[in-house]
Amino acid sequence: MKIKYLGLLVFIVILALVAVPVSNYFVKLKIEKALQNLPKHVDVCTKGILVDVVSGTLEFQDVLISVSDESSLEKVLKLNLKSILIEDIAYLEFVFKNKVRIEELAVDAPKIKYYKAGKQKKPTKAYEIPESPEVTIKNVQITNGAAQVLSLQNDSLLFDIKMFKLNVKDVSHKADKKNRIPVTFHDFDIVADSIQLNVGDWDRLFIAKAQLKQHTSVLKAVQLKTKYSKKELSKHIKTERDHFNLGVDSIVINEVDFGFKQDTIFYFTTNKTELHHLDFEIYRDKLVGDDPTIKSLYSKTLRELNFDINVKELQVLNGKITYEERVHSSGVPGEIFFTDFNATMSNINNTYAEGDKTVVNITTNFMDEAPLKAYSDFDINNKNDRFIFKAELGSFHVEKLNQFLVPNLNVKFEGVLHKTYFTIDGTTNHSSIDLITDFDGLRIDVLRKHERKKNKFLSAIANIFVKKTTENGDNVFAEAKRHDIKRDKTKSVFNFLWLNVKEGLLHAKN
Incomplete structure (x- = not known):
């Protein structure tokens, strides 16, 4: 009997050894x-x-x-x-x-x-998941x-x-x-x-190191650069466009969620994103032909994205922003810059309900001299793209702006703005500004268009309305309220803000 079972066991073992x-x-x-x-x-x-x-x-x-x-x-x-x-x-x-x-x-x-x-035609029938x-x-x-x-x-x-x-x-x-x-x-x-990574036809993105996790992602040594030098870019384009050089030491993204909703809509959500030590250089060659396309305000740009975005908070920490424009073939491009730039942007979102708002708070130094605080808000649901922009500027020698104002706004300033406050209330078409300032020795020269010569008649009229110095004493400011300032929609949002400030300073009086 034992021999029988032993034989069966041997058979099973052999079968297993062969079967495997x-x-x-x-x-x-x-x-x-x-x-x-x-x-x-x-x-x-x-x-x-x-x-x-x-x-x-x-x-x-x-x-x-x-x-x-x-x-x-x-x-x-x-x-x-x-x-x-x-x-x-x-x-x-x-x-x-x-x-x-x-x-x-x-x-x-x-x-x-x-x-x-290259670009491919969109499929004519709905996306189908194959059986698997x-x-x-x-x-x-x-x-x-x-x-x-x-x-x-x-x-x-x-x-x-x-x-x-x-x-x-x-x-x-x-x-x-x-x-x-x-x-x-x-x-x-x-x-x-x-x-x-190529970003369109003109720019390229570089990231030295990236670590992406579900809770926290970090990008190190991020650069967004135009492929060509400033001079070479002007040879390749028919209408003006910005030359970029953006560098960020690190980008920290917290609590990321992304995917598709309703089969087709991509969504991206993050609780908080931080940009550390941002250095952003922007250059534009105005000798190249004007770009006649309509420039959207930020609320419209956000509203018309083809995906859902919800960045609950975005911080820019210890940054620098420089903007240059070349208007004349000879000479140095006009430049304005902001150092120690810190910003907190809340609710960068294109899905919130009407009445909610995207809010921006900024603290920085303007032209290495004047402390500047700024606040802005808008509602992406407002089809008129209404926005508020408020700013508080510390003591500033206005002639520092002439390298930028002369070629861009055809005005030249002299004097000191001790303290300036303004509020811009604007839409996609028009805006108004309420500006108050305390100044000394303020003088405005309106220049002839396309020339650097002073327009004596217009300068005289402008200076009639601008007092040289605000009255002595506490809390005495010159004030200007200007309404129905028309926006040139082919110009940038930044140009729209400058246009308002120019109107305010030109008409500031006690």
């Missing part, structure tokens, strides 16, 4: 056959496939994936991978429940090249990755990451026609170095 390698062989054979039967525009090559049905492990070694356009057969994607390791596959769930459950998916050294075509099994992966890990996006037309570099690694927890995919991207996850950690 046989099962491994047939699973490997099935995978190889599936790879050979892929569509013609998809090609997958691998130097080795290792299968272990007992442990539920599957490994692909030295993988090359090539994808071409289905109609033109032009290259679209090229992907090299050192290895793909899949651990603890639940085979029974896949066979009997059409579900794929994986404990670990590890991808080593993926090198991705994606070739992007439900997939859950406990942990996805990618190490030593690199990625590039190139133009299909000329092979130029559009996007580049020298190195990235990724870890995502609890990834779940379930085909659902209600969700454009039917993938969910509970946590993620992405680290990337040396990122470059």
Whole structure:
């Protein structure tokens, strides 16, 4: 009897020893056959496939994936991978429940090249999710990755990451026609170095290092730069546009949430974002042809975004902003600048209800001399784009502005503004300003248009209304109230503010 059971046990052991390698062989054979039967525009090559049905492990070694356009057969994607390791596959769930459950998916050294075509037509029919099994992966890990996006037309570099690694927890995919991207996850950690990205035709974004997490993300050494030098840009453009050089030491983004709502609407939400040590240089060559396009106020720009945004608070800490304009072929461009620039912007949001507001508070030093405080608010639901802008300026020698005012507003100032307050109440079409100031020796010269010569007649009229010095004594200010100041919609928001301040100073009187 014992011999009978012993024989049965030996038979089972032998059967198991034979069944495991046989099962491994047939699973490997099935995978190889599936790879050979892929569509013609998809090609997958691998130097080795290792299968272990007992442990539920599957490994692909030295993988090359090539994808071409289905109609033109032009290259679209090229992907090299050192290895793909899949651990603890639940085979029974896949066979009997059409579900794929994986404990670990590890991808080593993926090198991705994606070739992007030009502008493509929008699909005429609604997006449809193809039928596919439900997939859950406990942990996805990618190490030593690199990625590039190139133009299909000329092979130029559009996007580049020298190195990235990724870890995502609890990834779940379930085909659902209600969700454009039917993938969910509970946590993620992405680290990337040396990122470059084309931003339109003229500018390029650089990020030295990025770490993206669900609760806090940090971008280090961020730069947004125009591809050309100031001189070269003017040769390439027909109408004026800004030359940018924006640098930020670090950007900290807290509590990020993003995704798609109602199948199509992308949304982005963050509780707080901080920009540390911002240095923003803006240059415009006014010798290039005018740009006649309508410039929207910030409320309209925010309202008309094609995605939902909700930044509850944005802080700019210890920044500097410089703006230059070249108006004459000879001479130095006019310049104004703000140092020790600190700003808090609340409720940058295009989904809030009517009556709520976006609010901006700024403290800075103007032209390395005068402390400046500013406040602004607007409601994105107001179709007239009404806004309020208030400012308080400390003691300031106004001749410092002449390098900018002379070419831009055709006026020249002399004197000292000891203290200046103003409120601008504006819409997309018009504005009014209420300005009060305490000054000494204020003089205004109105210049001839397109010349630097003084217009004696207009200057004399302007100075009749402007008192040279406010009266002695406490709380004595000159005041100006100007209404129906017409906005030139082809000019910037900044130009609109300057136009109001100019009107206020020209008509300030006791």
